[in-house]
Amino acid sequence: MKKKIIIINVILTIIVFISLFFFIDKSYTVPVLMYHSINIGSDSSSLIVSPDTFIKQIKFLKDRNFQFMSLADYVELLKSGKKPRRKSIVITFDDGYEDNYIYAFPILKELNIPATVFIVTDWVNNENMLNWSQIKEMKNSNLVEIGSHSITHDMLTEMPKAAMIREVSQSKQILEKTLDVPVRFFGYPTGAHSEFIKEMTKIAGYKAACATSVDKRTAHSDLFAIRRIRISHSADNLFIFGVQVSGYYNFLKDRRIKKGKWRKY
Ligand SMILES: [Zn+2]
DSSP states (O other), X not given: OHHHHHHHHHHHHHXXXXXXXXXXXXHOOOOEEEEOOBOSSOOSOTTOBOHHHHXXXXXXXXXXXXXXXXXXXXXXXXXXXXXXXXXXXEEEEEEOBHHIIIIIHHHHHHHTOOEEEEEOGGGTTSTTBOOHHHHHHXXXXXXXXXXXXXXXXXXXXXXXXHHHHXXXXXXXXXXXXXXXXXXXXXXXXXXXXXXXXXXXXXXXXXXXXXXXXXXXXXXXXXXXXXXXXXXOGGGGSHHHHHHHTSSOHHHHHHHHHHTTOOOOO
């Protein structure tokens, strides 16, 4: 009798572990990191990551053998439906800050790391923003892909449809004409999007679009609402960064949204 109970317990434990393994395995998503400004000095904006922290984060990933994927490769992976390799990572920058060129680009070049920079076309050449020659130089490195982040950065969900369509399609045309390269990816300003906006982005000829924090309704494989993890001040702490790049951060976040503890940004 005792032997029987032990056998049943062992079987149950094995079943629990196997189920847990498959559950965890299924919850993995490739972290797509969203940076903004990489700059020195403390600022009230939590979106600024210092160059030191950025280097520490990249080293953290390198030391742990993360595979840096381009957004284009990640999109292909999503399309194929294949399982991602664990410890994959995608790096993106929003808005087109000049400091991306000054502080981040040299590191990307040195370590051969691909990244995508989403440009707001009206902001190019503005103070503290990238100018066209810096954008071209980054593009020519073949490490940095240039995506569109609209013309004005106004929230697409808050404007008339015609204006929204112009933001999506004309920004692509401006970038393509100036850079002489296809612009394949769009980043929704502030992440705000809708089914209609997604459709218009598709029609404009983009291959995929990045959002920010999206709610649970969005599938992990939605090419026009790719989830990204915002890297801010808090990721100065490498423990927090470690959780964010674990591949389970979106999963954990979903649970918190469900419980109403997580405020969307
Ligand atoms: Zn933005």
